[in-house]
Amino acid sequence: MNGTGSGDIRILAFAGSLRKASYNRALVRAAAEAAPDGMEVEIFGLEGIPLFDGDVEAKGFPERVEAFHEAIERADGLLISTPEYQHGVPGVLKNAIDWASRPPGKATILGKPVAIMGATPGMWGTARAQAQLRQALVYNRCPMVLQPEVLVAKAKERFDEDRRLTHDATRGFVRRLLEELGELVRRHAT
Amino acid sequence: MNGTGSGDIRILAFAGSLRKASYNRALVRAAAEAAPDGMEVEIFGLEGIPLFDGDVEAKGFPERVEAFHEAIERADGLLISTPEYQHGVPGVLKNAIDWASRPPGKATILGKPVAIMGATPGMWGTARAQAQLRQALVYNRCPMVLQPEVLVAKAKERFDEDRRLTHDATRGFVRRLLEELGELVRRHAT
Numbered sequence: 001m002n003g004t005g006s007g008d009i010r011i012l013a014f015a016g017s018l019r020k021a022s023y024n025r026a027l028v029r030a031a032a033e034a035a036p037d038g039m040e041v042e043i044f045g046l047e048g049i050p051l052f053d054g055d056v057e058a059k060g061f062p063e064r065v066e067a068f069h070e071a072i073e074r075a076d077g078l079l080i081s082t083p084e085y086q087h088g089v090p091g092v093l094k095n096a097i098d099w100a101s102r103p104p105g106k107a108t109i110l111g112k113p114v115a116i117m118g119a120t121p122g123m124w125g126t127a128r129a130q131a132q133l134r135q136a137l138v139y140n141r142c143p144m145v146l147q148p149e150v151l152v153a154k155a156k157e158r159f160d161e162d163r164r165l166t167h168d169a170t171r172g173f174v175r176r177l178l179e180e181l182g183e184l185v186r187r188h189a190t
Numbered sequence: 191m192n193g194t195g196s197g198d199i200r201i202l203a204f205a206g207s208l209r210k211a212s213y214n215r216a217l218v219r220a221a222a223e224a225a226p227d228g229m230e231v232e233i234f235g236l237e238g239i240p241l242f243d244g245d246v247e248a249k250g251f252p253e254r255v256e257a258f259h260e261a262i263e264r265a266d267g268l269l270i271s272t273p274e275y276q277h278g279v280p281g282v283l284k285n286a287i288d289w290a291s292r293p294p295g296k297a298t299i300l301g302k303p304v305a306i307m308g309a310t311p312g313m314w315g316t317a318r319a320q321a322q323l324r325q326a327l328v329y330n331r332c333p334m335v336l337q338p339e340v341l342v343a344k345a346k347e348r349f350d351e352d353r354r355l356t357h358d359a360t361r362g363f364v365r366r367l368l369e370e371l372g373e374l375v376r377r378h379a380t
Contacts, residue, residue: 017244018241018242018243018244018245018246019243019244019245020245022244049241050241051208051239051240051241051281051282051285052208052275052280052281052282053208053209053282054207054208054209054212055208055209055210056208085242085284085288085291086284086287086288086291086325086326086329086330087325087326087328087329088279088284088322088325088326088329089278089284090242090284090285090288091241091242091281091282091283091284091285091286091287091288092241092242092243092281092285092288093281094275094276094278094279094280094281094284094285095241095280095281095282095284095285096281097276097281098275098276098280098281098282101275101276128325132278132322132325135276135277135278135318135322136276136277136278138277139276139277139278140276
């Protein structure tokens with residue numbers, strides 16, 4: 001889809017947490033392993049993306065922000081896994097989206113198909129964070145996968161101590177999410 | 191209200207932008223100048239608050255985060271001015287709230303009375319960002335000023351080139367907001 005000639009759909013996946021043992025980073029790794037045939041998932045860590053500052057941006061994108069834009073540019077679609085902090089999107093994730101959305105009208109994320117998911121040790125599966133995340137994607141005119149919704153509650157019971165996904169039903173939902181993202185990418189390919 | 195013996199209500203004010211010429215930082219300065227008698231407004235800059243990382247937190251709050259918590263602790267109430275990025279709260283601001291909300295159940299922001307406002311060069315006055323910000327404050331059980339809503343649209347027409355507020359009607363709304371915040375602080379003082 002992206003001119004590599006391989007024919008594979010390329011997905012860029014990232015999680016909205018910097019913590020090494022993050023369940024959302026673990027969910028992204030599980031997704032990469034569960035990807036359907038014909039899809040490659042590249043994982044991008046948000047470490048090193050600085051806090052957005054318009055005065056910094058005026059001098060050009062910082063190196064890691066540039067790398068993030070390049071990774072988005074070469075992807076056919078995005079997979080985002082969000083924790084929920086204080087009923088919303090973590091600042092770490094929103095900050096990355098803020099950079100990805102620059103400059104207005106010409107950002108690499110603009111119109112890129114996206115699937116979202118999220119994991120939490122708590123009960124409500126990141127429902128509120130996902131709703132907020134969709135608002136930022138609406139701004140960026142990103143076509144979004146609407147079903148399945150992948151909300152992983154009680155994450156401690158779904159991953160082992162090495163943060164490997166042990167819950168097959170969750171793996172099935174993640175795989176379906178990626179299949180739908182692939183379908184969305186095909187539908188929006190020009 | 192806070193044991194200083196001065197009898198003044200102490201408000202901590204911060205804006206969700208790092209940009210020096212930010213309209214929201216300018217709005218915070220205008221608020222500090224417009225504060226009613228019996229109210230002191232301390233301004234806190236979010237520079238130096240790092241991106242939230244649970245692995246960093248496990249070793250203790252970084253210095254600037256500790257300073258932020260101390261500033262919140264000694265305030266009777268908070269005044270927050272938010273830009274709107276991508277239909278929501280800037281990552282920079284949410285990140286600061288994420289730190290302020292730690293540790294869960296014992297955070298300094300918990301139950302603190304809050305007033306919010308926002309400025310944008312655009313048309314919609316940060317309405318969506320303010321709605322998201324309220325969600326994070328609900329999590330933190332913060333009593334909130336509900337009226338007046340201070341949404342400063344077309345900020346270029348409301349501030350001069352030195353970012354001084356030139357629009358008296360806006361100044362009146364900001365002052366009323368602070369009066370209501372003072373009333374909320376008095377009502378929740380124990």
